[in-house]
Amino acid sequence: MSPPSTADPRSDEFDWLTLDPDEEVVWSGIPHVLSIVPALVVGVPLSLILVGIPIVVSAYLGRKNTEYVLTTDALYKKRGILSRDVKRIGFEKVQDTSYTQDFLGTRFGYGTVEISTAGGAGVELSFDDVPDPKRVQELVNERIRARGRGDGETKSDVLSDVLAELRAIRAAVEADDGATDTAVAEAADTFDYPDSEE
Known part of the structure; x- marks a missing residue:
């Protein structure tokens, strides 16, 4: 009989993410599946001359290799196909949040949530093409308020x-x-x- 595993169950789902012991995942997501439609519209006709295939493949792989995580302490964004780029912003630094939706995003329910930080130059982090961006923005704002109340x-x-x-x-x-x-x-x-x- 093997001993019970002591590994954090979150490590399988987010092998790229290192969380503090008391930090919990509140929300996670990837770009909406329909966010690759513009690449398909351009790439499929161009695939006849083999130029469109890299466009479609890179859009697909870019979507599959991008993850967003909202925890009790911070916001995380991971992207990269051959390499890995992970960005973290703690809620104590977040100054402003907003979300935008283009025509397709409004029709199909996805958009971009933008996060600005104190002392930063504009948008420091964005969750691109996430499903229900208004709800994601609300979750971020709730965590900011909860953190503000938590300091006593x-x-x-x-x-x-x-x-x-x-x-x-x-x-x-x-x-x-x-x-x-x-x-x-x-x-x-x-x-x-x-x-x-x-």
Whole structure:
């Protein structure tokens, strides 16, 4: 009898992904099957002269070798046919999300979800041609909100801290004004004014 396996079951499905012990996969996907239609439209007629075959094959392999993963901590994108390129963006860096759909995407229910980060130059990561991009964007936004609540500091806490700081500044200014008024009065009493009678 063989001992039970201690390997992470996620490692079989995502052999390219290394997750933290408490990190869980929330959503995963690949580009929509109909996203290769433009390559078919161009490639099939051109296949008569053998030029279209590489177009169709590269579109198919590109789709099959692209994966997107949304976890409790970050967004991951893996692509590459002969090599592998994996990109990760943690939710603490995400500043903005949006999604777009072209004509075919609107008709067949796929589109691109774009993620911008703080300090980044435009879109840093995109999930291209994913099914139901609106839902994927909602999942990303939910994880961002959940992460914001998870750090223990709410908007109310931040506002309370700001208010306490403002009160401390006001008290310091008022105390400084009282000391300044006393110093001015003492200086006025000891100052020897010249006679103005001439």
